[in-house]
Amino acid sequence: MNTGANLKYMRECMGITQKELAQRSCLNLRTIQNYEQGVNDIGKASFNKLIKIALALECNVEDILPPCPMFKNYFEKRLDNSIRK
Numbered sequence: 001m002n003t004g005a006n007l008k009y010m011r012e013c014m015g016i017t018q019k020e021l022a023q024r025s026c027l028n029l030r031t032i033q034n035y036e037q038g039v040n041d042i043g044k045a046s047f048n049k050l051i052k053i054a055l056a057l058e059c060n061v062e063d064i065l066p067p068c069p070m071f072k073n074y075f076e077k078r079l080d081n082s083i084r085k
Contacts, residue, residue, distance in 0.1 A: 003035075003041045003065075003066045005066070006042075006065060007042055007053065010063055010064055014057055014058070018033055021057070024056035026052060050065070
């Protein structure tokens with residue numbers, strides 16, 4: 001399964017290129033390409049990278065992750081902890 005399929009779908013829905021997403025998220029173009037192609041598992045990306053991508057795509061983090069209830073619980077806890085600080 002390509003773990004970057006959701007990322008590619010969300011990017012294409014916004015009508016932007018990989019390069020534009022890289023610029024908007026302040027990430028390297030190669031990083032975006034590797035996630036979309038499944039070279040790197042986006043499910044193992046750092047929380048900061050996921051937040052940057054989600055903000056650039058104006059979506060929730062779980063929208064760009066592969067379907068897995070574990071991710072949702074993990075990121076909800078991380079977000080709650082970061083808000084409480």
